[in-house]
Amino acid sequence: MKLKKLAAVTTAAVMMATPVLADLMFPSLSYRTGPYAANGTPVADGFADYYTLLNQRDGGIGGVMTRVVECETGYSTEKGVECYEATKGDGALVYQPLSTGITYQLIPKVTADGVSLLTGGYGRTSAANGDVFSNVFNFPANYWNGASHAVNHVLDVNGGDISGKSIALVYHNSAYGKEPIRTLEELAAKHGFSLSLLPVDHPGQEQKSQWLQIRREKPDYVFMWGWGVMNQVAIQEASNIRFPMENFIGIWWSGSENDVAAAGDAANGYKALTFHNVGTNFPVFDDIQKYVVDAGLAAGDGSNVGTVLYNRGLYGAMLAAEAVKAAQAIHGVADITPAMMRDGLENLVVTDESMEAIGMKGFGPNFAVSCENHGGPGLGAVQQWDATAQSWNMISGFEPSDMDVIQPLIDADSAAYAAENNIPSQCN
Amino acid sequence: MPDQLLFAIEVTLNGLMAGVLYSLVALGFVLIFKASGVFNYAQGVMALFAAMTLVGIQKGQVPFSHLINSILGTDLHYFGWHIPALIAIVLTAGVMVLFAWIVERFVLKHLVNQPDIILFMATIGLTYFMEGFGDLMWGPDLKKLDVGLAQGGSLWIEEHTAFLGGDGFYGFFIDKLDIAATVVAALLVTALIMFSQYTKQGRAMRAVADDHQAALSVGISLRFIWVLVWSVAGFVALVAGIMWGAKSGVQFSLSLIALKALPVLMLGGFTSIPGAIVGGLIIGVGEKLFEFSVGPLIGGATENWFAYVLALLFLVFRPQGLFGEKIIERV
Incomplete structure (x- = not known):
């Protein structure tokens, strides 16, 4: 009798726990704890809030509600893989793991499982070659684009001629930090500037040696590929040696409000690259305030809305949502599968019209994805910190990168990966 | 003087200053290890917690506000006051005693x-x-720590030393924050020595450090001494948290400064306050000079591993560290 009761209760519990309605599941591999929690939290908030907005305002995407399943990685690669394994069976459409380390581990897994990986602005740069990496997408820009954007900005400032100039790269001494070196070396040879490399060991709390060297050698520009505390210390040290902030340019992972906070007014004029816009001056933010924050449904307390990293999470969520729409249009099905989602990502076209329709015109670059090109055209912009107004301002539009230099590097790296892993052409 | 020599002197000076900051972290470990034989793995996170508490108290942040707001549906964040740095430091020290x-x-x-x-x-x-x-208490966001410490290179020192070199030498760079850290560390060590030498509690602390059993037999309360030692270590953690937090802001990574203390402890010995100071200075100068002279030849980023290599070298010849007590166990 007891067994029967137990079985009945278990059955009822399982039925209650099983979702009755279809939904579109977006896993959020977040890091709200650990050494990078200050950065991970606003990204995760922006990601979650966008899907909450779609549910509340539009009733989901194409009539199907969205569902965000958050899994805490603590920025640990092992935990990130665990999160993937724990959520992939739940109908996950696309993973945005927010970590280059996790990305490298997931590339073979998602390809085997038929799920997609979207790593905008991080991950494996040569994954832009869709002919090799069928399930990995890294639009709208990658690290090699970023290196080129930084050099292009310096070219713009110097009237197109930087021969004889010197650039120092201060970088996190990891696979991530070393990403731009090859591209910068190629660009140095092309434009005639000298490049010096200054690695900083994790976590980057102590950088006195590197900045004393910069003070001695006086490079014209300093580029930075940093993350977390390394950024804050570098900006503080740059101000300590009175390095001109307008000549200090960080990659997009070195350009949030967190990075300039510790240095205070001294950070004024510091520049960083970006692949999406800044602030809240877009209609979508009015809707987020109305449908998400004011409704008490925000993932955080609302204070992060409009910050750089919140906007990055929101932008990533938006791109995935637009890819869902593309998949729904291609397959004529609202409740899409992970395989359909891959098709949606591969056929994504972002235009002024599509961005205007969602209240985000000008928020990011226009681009189109194809089977061969999973990275888009690699457009990027430059933002600058105004310490008085406590805000980032865009000082350029979304400009192209030097694909004449970058594309051969992508082709060579992806060809080596294909040969190593015996991967046939995916687009023929 | 040749510029290269001046640069080496500059690196040495900055190494000494960095060493002082390492010593500040190592001191907390030494105090607890000396008194109780416990290697306190939590010393780094104590520095983080102390700095977070200091900023929270100073800015009037409501502790556990995220939790309270989630449960009660309220919108509490700040009490609306701003407490002067000195009072906030005293209150934070009180929290560390409670801890x-x-x-x-x-x-x-x-x-x-x-x-x-x-x-x-x-x-x-x-x-x-x-x-x-x-x-949970203070939130994971990065907090700016402002207790009025000056930062940036000292112009006075630069101007008054620039004449020593040629056109390529701009005077010695010394960070004002590092100077402040050195002064604070000197005061702290003096205070600790005075406390342990001239107060009843300090002498009891030393008695426990020398021999637990003997200390107990003369009526010294081991539990009180533990609270005392952890309180002092908490205060040292607060000072370290302030100095490091002023550079980078207060965030989780502050807890990782403990990694910088380990080679200092290996070198200086786990039981010696002077050892923590001298060890910190040797590590600071050693790693900076190595990076300056050898780093460019082998790709840089040598500091972290060089500190440990240096400490290991000392271990080979003097396992108890420079100032540590030689442990002889008879069987």
């Missing part, structure tokens, strides 16, 4: 007579608990 009492009452008390490794494991557990507790 010491809680650790003794709920962790250490139950582990009396347990092997050292058990106590060490307990401090690992304490570390993870504190990480989460700190996040």
Whole structure:
């Protein structure tokens, strides 16, 4: 009798726990704890809030509600893989793991499982070659684009001629930090500037040696590929040696409000690259305030809305949502599968019209994805910190990168990966 | 003088300053190890917790506001006051005393007579608990720490030393924050020595450090001494948290400064306050000079591993560290 009761209760519990309605599941591999929690939290908030907005305002995407399943990685690669394994069976459409380390581990897994990986602005740069990496997408820009954007900005400032100039790269001494070196070396040879490399060991709390060297050698520009505390210390040290902030340019992972906070007014004029816009001056933010924050449904307390990293999470969520729409249009099905989602990502076209329709015109670059090109055209912009107004301002539009230099590097790296892993052409 | 020599002197000076900052972290470890034989793995996270608490008190942040708001549906964040830095530091020191009492009452008390490794494991557990507790209490966001310490290169020193070199030498760079850290560290060490030499509690602390059993036999309360030692270590953690937090802002990574203290402890010895100071200075100067002279030849980023290599070299020839007590166990 007891067994029967137990079985009945278990059955009822399982039925209650099983979702009755279809939904579109977006896993959020977040890091709200650990050494990078200050950065991970606003990204995760922006990601979650966008899907909450779609549910509340539009009733989901194409009539199907969205569902965000958050899994805490603590920025640990092992935990990130665990999160993937724990959520992939739940109908996950696309993973945005927010970590280059996790990305490298997931590339073979998602390809085997038929799920997609979207790593905008991080991950494996040569994954832009869709002919090799069928399930990995890294639009709208990658690290090699970023290196080129930084050099292009310096070219713009110097009237197109930087021969004889010197650039120092201060970088996190990891696979991530070393990403731009090859591209910068190629660009140095092309434009005639000298490049010096200054690695900083994790976590980057102590950088006195590197900045004393910069003070001695006086490079014209300093580029930075940093993350977390390394950024804050570098900006503080740059101000300590009175390095001109307008000549200090960080990659997009070195350009949030967190990075300039510790240095205070001294950070004024510091520049960083970006692949999406800044602030809240877009209609979508009015809707987020109305449908998400004011409704008490925000993932955080609302204070992060409009910050750089919140906007990055929101932008990533938006791109995935637009890819869902593309998949729904291609397959004529609202409740899409992970395989359909891959098709949606591969056929994504972002235009002024599509961005205007969602209240985000000008928020990011226009681009189109194809089977061969999973990275888009690699457009990027430059933002600058105004310490008085406590805000980032865009000082350029979304400009192209030097694909004449970058594309051969992508082709060579992806060809080596294909040969190593015996991967046939995916687009023929 | 040749510029290259001046640069080497500049690197040495900055190495000494960096060494002082390492010593500040190492001091906390030494105090607890000396008095109780426990390697306190939580010392780094104590610095983080202390700095977070200081900023929270100073800015009038409501502790556990995220939790309170989630449960009660309120919108509490700040009390609306701003407390002067000095008062906030005193209040934070009070919180660290309370923390010491809680650790003794709920962790250490139950582990009396347990092997050292058990106590060490307990401090690992304490570390993870504190990480989460700190996040829950004050939030994971980066906090700017402002206690009025000056930062940036000292112009006065630059101007008055520029004449020593040629056109390529701009005077010695010394960060004003590092100067402040050196002064604070000197005051702190003096205060600690005075306390341990000239106060009843300090002498009791030293008695416990020398011999637990003998100290107990003359009526010294081991539990009180533990609370006292953890309180002092908490205060040292607060000072380290302020100095490091002023550079980078207060954030989780502050807890990782403990990594910088390990080679200092290996070199200076786990039981010596002067050892922590001298060890810090040797590591600071050694790693900076190595990076300056050899770093460019081998790709840089040598500081972290060089510190450990240097410490290991000392271990080979003097396992107890420069100032550590030689442990002789008879069988």
